[in-house]
Amino acid sequence: MYFASDNAGPAHPAVLEALGRANEGYVSGYGADPLTAQVVETIRQVFEAPDAAVYLVGTGTAANALALSVLGQPWQTVFCAEAAHVDEDECGAPEFFTGGAKLTLVDAPRGKIRSEALAAALEKAGKRGVHGVQPGPLTLTQATESGTVYTLAELAELTAMARARGLPVHLDGARFANALEHLGCTPAEMTWKAGIHAVSFGGTKNGLLGVEAVIFFDPAHAWEFELRRKRGAHLFSKHRYLAAQMQAYLEDDLWRDLARRANASARDLADRLHQVPGVEICFPVQTNTVFARWPRAWHRHLLNAGAHYYLWDGTLDGGPEDAPLMARLVCDWSLPPEAVATFVSQFPA
Amino acid sequence: MYFASDNAGPAHPAVLEALGRANEGYVSGYGADPLTAQVVETIRQVFEAPDAAVYLVGTGTAANALALSVLGQPWQTVFCAEAAHVDEDECGAPEFFTGGAKLTLVDAPRGKIRSEALAAALEKAGKRGVHGVQPGPLTLTQATESGTVYTLAELAELTAMARARGLPVHLDGARFANALEHLGCTPAEMTWKAGIHAVSFGGTKNGLLGVEAVIFFDPAHAWEFELRRKRGAHLFSKHRYLAAQMQAYLEDDLWRDLARRANASARDLADRLHQVPGVEICFPVQTNTVFARWPRAWHRHLLNAGAHYYLWDGTLDGGPEDAPLMARLVCDWSLPPEAVATFVSQFPA
Amino acid sequence: MYFASDNAGPAHPAVLEALGRANEGYVSGYGADPLTAQVVETIRQVFEAPDAAVYLVGTGTAANALALSVLGQPWQTVFCAEAAHVDEDECGAPEFFTGGAKLTLVDAPRGKIRSEALAAALEKAGKRGVHGVQPGPLTLTQATESGTVYTLAELAELTAMARARGLPVHLDGARFANALEHLGCTPAEMTWKAGIHAVSFGGTKNGLLGVEAVIFFDPAHAWEFELRRKRGAHLFSKHRYLAAQMQAYLEDDLWRDLARRANASARDLADRLHQVPGVEICFPVQTNTVFARWPRAWHRHLLNAGAHYYLWDGTLDGGPEDAPLMARLVCDWSLPPEAVATFVSQFPA
Amino acid sequence: MYFASDNAGPAHPAVLEALGRANEGYVSGYGADPLTAQVVETIRQVFEAPDAAVYLVGTGTAANALALSVLGQPWQTVFCAEAAHVDEDECGAPEFFTGGAKLTLVDAPRGKIRSEALAAALEKAGKRGVHGVQPGPLTLTQATESGTVYTLAELAELTAMARARGLPVHLDGARFANALEHLGCTPAEMTWKAGIHAVSFGGTKNGLLGVEAVIFFDPAHAWEFELRRKRGAHLFSKHRYLAAQMQAYLEDDLWRDLARRANASARDLADRLHQVPGVEICFPVQTNTVFARWPRAWHRHLLNAGAHYYLWDGTLDGGPEDAPLMARLVCDWSLPPEAVATFVSQFPA
Structure with missing residues (x-):
């Protein structure tokens, strides 16, 4: 993750x-x-x-x-x-x-x-x-x-x-x-x-x-x-x-194989996130990075559960628990195929 | 070499x-x-x-x-x-x-x-x-x-x-x-x-x-x-x-082992060169580099024979064949033990 | 002017x-x-x-x-x-x-x-x-x-x-x-x-x-x-x-006298411009500079008549004659008292 | 001076x-x-x-x-x-x-x-x-x-x-x-x-x-x-x-007149200094600067008497009184004609 x-x-x-x-x-x-x-x-x-x-x-x-x-x-x-x-x-x-x-x-x-x-x-x-x-x-x-x-x-x-x-x-x-x-x-x-x-x-x-x-x-x-x-x-x-x-x-x-893998992981991630009610995909997902938004409380949960990613427009402690914050999620070539599914499965939603 | x-x-x-x-x-x-x-x-x-x-x-x-x-x-x-x-x-x-x-x-x-x-x-x-x-x-x-x-x-x-x-x-x-x-x-x-x-x-x-x-x-x-x-x-x-x-x-x-090897090679090289009449060791040999001087003609011979080193105070084509030129000879940690002897054996002297 | x-x-x-x-x-x-x-x-x-x-x-x-x-x-x-x-x-x-x-x-x-x-x-x-x-x-x-x-x-x-x-x-x-x-x-x-x-x-x-x-x-x-x-x-x-x-x-x-003079000239200039229908004073006039806006045609007239100042947000040839353009008018300490009145008197309005 | x-x-x-x-x-x-x-x-x-x-x-x-x-x-x-x-x-x-x-x-x-x-x-x-x-x-x-x-x-x-x-x-x-x-x-x-x-x-x-x-x-x-x-x-x-x-x-x-004057002053200064036994002119005097050498004690005397010039290769307190020190003497265009003679007349020699 x-x-x-x-x-x-x-x-x-x-x-x-x-x-x-x-x-x-x-x-x-x-x-x-x-x-x-x-x-x-x-x-x-x-x-x-x-x-x-x-x-x-x-x-x-x-x-x-x-x-x-x-x-x-x-x-x-x-x-x-x-x-x-x-x-x-x-x-x-x-x-x-x-x-x-x-x-x-x-x-x-x-x-x-x-x-x-x-x-x-x-x-x-x-x-x-x-x-x-x-x-x-x-x-x-x-x-x-x-x-x-x-x-x-x-x-x-x-x-x-x-x-x-x-x-x-x-x-x-x-x-x-x-x-x-x-x-x-x-x-x-x-x-x-x-x-x-x-x-x-x-x-x-x-x-x-x-x-x-x-x-x-x-x-x-x-x-x-x-x-x-x-x-x-x-x-x-x-x-x-x-x-x-x-x-x-x-x-x-x-080089092209590795990029293809990374892009595919991001595509998969975006598709799965898209299924989660309360998650918003912020930008078109065209390469290996997904920007998505969901409530602060869920970020807290996911990061505590061992996920690693950056919050892009706020901090865990900067406001109400239900306020949406944008995450940047980058998939590298080496991401295990199951990592995406595992990650999305942890959403409290 | x-x-x-x-x-x-x-x-x-x-x-x-x-x-x-x-x-x-x-x-x-x-x-x-x-x-x-x-x-x-x-x-x-x-x-x-x-x-x-x-x-x-x-x-x-x-x-x-x-x-x-x-x-x-x-x-x-x-x-x-x-x-x-x-x-x-x-x-x-x-x-x-x-x-x-x-x-x-x-x-x-x-x-x-x-x-x-x-x-x-x-x-x-x-x-x-x-x-x-x-x-x-x-x-x-x-x-x-x-x-x-x-x-x-x-x-x-x-x-x-x-x-x-x-x-x-x-x-x-x-x-x-x-x-x-x-x-x-x-x-x-x-x-x-x-x-x-x-x-x-x-x-x-x-x-x-x-x-x-x-x-x-x-x-x-x-x-x-x-x-x-x-x-x-x-x-x-x-x-x-x-x-x-x-x-x-x-x-x-x-790190110390590798430096010791390189220094020893240079020591060995200097000692062998010192035996060659017409070769002058220029500086005290304390680490892995030997500066030594011998006639231009010999440099030509050695470099043609496949030795690699730099001339430090002149060029092959810059003067008389018997003029002495200084070489810089650097020994790295990986130098095969026989390389020094082989090199010195090629001296025309 | x-x-x-x-x-x-x-x-x-x-x-x-x-x-x-x-x-x-x-x-x-x-x-x-x-x-x-x-x-x-x-x-x-x-x-x-x-x-x-x-x-x-x-x-x-x-x-x-x-x-x-x-x-x-x-x-x-x-x-x-x-x-x-x-x-x-x-x-x-x-x-x-x-x-x-x-x-x-x-x-x-x-x-x-x-x-x-x-x-x-x-x-x-x-x-x-x-x-x-x-x-x-x-x-x-x-x-x-x-x-x-x-x-x-x-x-x-x-x-x-x-x-x-x-x-x-x-x-x-x-x-x-x-x-x-x-x-x-x-x-x-x-x-x-x-x-x-x-x-x-x-x-x-x-x-x-x-x-x-x-x-x-x-x-x-x-x-x-x-x-x-x-x-x-x-x-x-x-x-x-x-x-x-x-x-x-x-x-x-x-230094204070000179600044006072320059500020007073700008004040005078702003007051007089304010009387001219069709002229807008853009910023509060607090020192020796007046920013004011009037139609392009008038700028053409004034500049042709020998006035010197900069157009701040456009050019003489950049659009319709009745479009308002902002002028920057700077009064220095040496401005003759009559220059302001003379300038404003040239307005075609 | x-x-x-x-x-x-x-x-x-x-x-x-x-x-x-x-x-x-x-x-x-x-x-x-x-x-x-x-x-x-x-x-x-x-x-x-x-x-x-x-x-x-x-x-x-x-x-x-x-x-x-x-x-x-x-x-x-x-x-x-x-x-x-x-x-x-x-x-x-x-x-x-x-x-x-x-x-x-x-x-x-x-x-x-x-x-x-x-x-x-x-x-x-x-x-x-x-x-x-x-x-x-x-x-x-x-x-x-x-x-x-x-x-x-x-x-x-x-x-x-x-x-x-x-x-x-x-x-x-x-x-x-x-x-x-x-x-x-x-x-x-x-x-x-x-x-x-x-x-x-x-x-x-x-x-x-x-x-x-x-x-x-x-x-x-x-x-x-x-x-x-x-x-x-x-x-x-x-x-x-x-x-x-x-x-x-x-x-x-x-510009040429002024340079001519300055050069002439330096020429005059060098000529007069040349007459003083114990003074050595260091460089050819070709423009408006004279470099000359004389004993430290004389420098002390001259500088105390109100002459202004730089010591170029030592200091007043850096050695024996009879050691010669070099002065740099620059003549500018405005030097009064009598200044050179007055200065040289102060030499204790």
Whole structure:
């Protein structure tokens, strides 16, 4: 009954086996090893992007902040969704890596930036000449923090608005695979074909120990990225261990299988919760996260019974027992099939 | 015949086994897991420092740069040895993480800061009042970039000079274990008992996949470090995999065994090279690195024969064949015992 | 008919005379001159703050950004009003000087932060632990960007909310004198007695060529400020010319006279505009700025007739001729008495 | 007898008169005034550079640090002379404005970078690939901190070395006029014709209250500079007062007259000191600064008698009375002709 986060579960066994296989003999450090060369090539193939610059880092925050620092300038503002990870959950890493850029929060009901709100934010950003910060990159999160997914048309519309002003677009793909499974499209369709310039391609939340890739479809900034990564202390000396994880992830579609499993668990969870009178599903369940609401007293009961999840808009002790509170329930790839049923069976309803 | 770096060899099998054991079930992320609590306690015991603040990061550069950012201020200068890793090999990470502090390079023959040179640098640093940067942390590297080791008395003398001016002292211990084995002392003796405030305690070069600990003996800056680590994108979500590595490293003195092996290989290598007429050992061989000099033509022969090592003060094509060039030869824990003999047997002499 | 900005008019003649008097003989640079000592003492007296640390800089943005960099930390967020100068008109200077802090925009109708909105922002800021930026300084603007003035009770309420969480409070006093004249209180009452820790005390918009003072009521951070000012390139070598301006400003209550004049002009302007059918005064006119709305066609007429002011919520060519647009009309100390009447007489109404 | 600094004397009366003339009526702020347009054009003519981007700031440190931030990158190192102002006297402003670039100190006897030393520094800088900071701008100081002047041939040699590696060259011209008078060449010859990309063109040390110009001969980075200047809080709202000073400076060759006077005073001072047995002139006296050495006891006598100057390599109380100490004696434009003779007449010799 562990729904707290998709970083709480184990790595997939195939990933550890790959680490074991990689742990033989001597290879050059800092990414100059054959496994790294292989995984770079694999990612280029997966994204149908033979010229892409591809890099590995250890955390999603590093992927996002380094990518944005290359795409933007210190005197610009980054457009992101309200409640985006880059704004709320990275302790100012984008500001740190960019040298003090701003973040402009754009209205994003259910996690998805409204195009009208982006238009207004873009319009406002250029108004004050040298006195104001300048418009900078747009960053979109796919799947969003609310577990929802932009359609390809929605992505294309938003990226076109940025591109019309000469602004680059970054995709925070911490849950890239989950979104891709939902859309049933190709990685290229969800990225460069939809107008994305650079991607944080997540692995950690979907079965790795801790590896994310940064992909620039235009390699012009490759060397700058390498210098910023090193300077940011994110260039691993024993780089083969990052490469081995990512290679295992991509082989035999493991990454898509794991995302499919996680999404299916969330679907099952939502369906079962939907049957419980008094439970409200808050957002469309499109990936591996369910946001749902039920009375405080039931939360108390469930959490005492050993369930793990976060309350998203209140606390156990913050009000009346019958007041509804929203829970975030995240299903990771490893969730045992019976966990969902067991969890829902504990509802007092 | 792989002497290029101690980041080129494999991780110790016990470390991978520990990863496998850690890969079970659900635990909280970001360091709030039992394994992390355990390894923090273990490090406190190893260092006889029950109040120490202890953190794990993925790279040595992160450990150094984050530690210095906490100990210093943007308007200060960090005193370090000429050729220190923080100056030459981190692409400006200390400058980046501190917000633009300077590094003052102090004369350091054979890698060890001369106390007279440090005295002069400290003396000069305070002279220009508000116009100049202010004196900041001292950072010492143990073992040094030249493979040498400060004696405890030398450490105490240098740290006393800094402390007399109210300046904190950091120890870059990327090869901490190798130095400790050479001195035959305790971790406490080589750190806080010798006047050190904070340590980058290396694991990556000595058998891990990629984990370093940062230890502050005074926990006053613990929360600041946590925020800086997160903001620097160095807080791993699946933190247990860092903890598992470090715990395996410290159990049953594995870390000291591995360092002893590596040091012994270097000792053996130096002894054998010493027998070769025309080879000069450049620095005292105290840890796992040998600096030695021989004619360019021999380097050409050896490197063509499959040896891997770095030329330290020239290139194969930069001058006459009989000109002596210095090689850096690093022995890692995994070096097969016969590799040294095989390598030396290839000398044309 | 120049209402574009209070930085468009001349400096007061007494200020230029003071420059002339200061331009004699040799004095030490960088603030170690007698005039600087004198003006520091004068400001301490004016603010009834004998221990205050007082510094001069050349721009209001420097005053704000340097003050905030001393009061806050890179991993914090600064709470400010929506549309505050620090957010909209300083091209990210606060972000730059703080090393990448965030700004949290708080709802502020008519320029004044709503206490409920501040409470909510403070409440939210601490919620995400190490993952989110931490609560930092509160900065209030007095007079506000809308020309309104916080009452002493309002100031006290807002500063108490910050202080209850251990957060320092900065006052952006670019139009300090104008607000003071409106309230009719003492500088101490409007600052430290109301809970303010540090002030940007403006002179440039009220008759100087370009000098602002930064005042810390607690001198603990004095040395840090001096280093940050130098490092920010804001320590003037020929410092006496800043001191002379500020001293002339404070002598014989010149600063209050000038603010009184400017406020009176705005009052007169508002009264006359109020008589014009079809003109709406948007905000209470409490200082030297009037925000008023009338049809686009009239703006076209007035601007063509030689009036200077900014349109605040639209452009001449952005819509129907009868659509009302808001103008910002700023009266500086030097505005000729007849200018207001002349301007209003040009209205086509 | 005031030889402490060329920032200790008064501004030239013509400069104050220009301020008075500028202090009429209303003009747009932030540099959009006619006087600023005029001075930009004047500087372009003076430098025979019709396309140059020209900006005014209030301090020499701002000019240097902003120029370097535009020419370089955070991950680069700036090559400068040992004892350069940018390294010793700006409290890390270049590091702050560049976002943490390094400064590489190049051997510079008598203030002038040795070309062999620059060659070695350039050679070394590129060696470590992604691990080391990258080569960045070269900055030369003309006249140097030692009062000496690079010949045009020397400038051309050094700039050619940087340009051969694609590196831009900045000239710190805090005492530009003094050097120009010594060389008797044109501003163009001493800058872009000698390979310089950007200049900090000083006025403050030569008769202004506080204005320096930054000149980029290639305007490609103009907009970036404007944003950095604003963000650095160095864009003055009442910009006409900076423009008026600089315009007065350039009219009727005032700037060259003042430099000629200052240089002549220093020449006279050196000639007279040369007559005093026991006095040693340390460096060639080419501009307005004399470095000379005489016994500590004489310094005590002179300083007690009311002379003002800095001891450069020791203190009054740091050793035996007969030990020679070096003085720095700076002559500003306003030095009364008799001051030199009076000063030298006080020598006890």
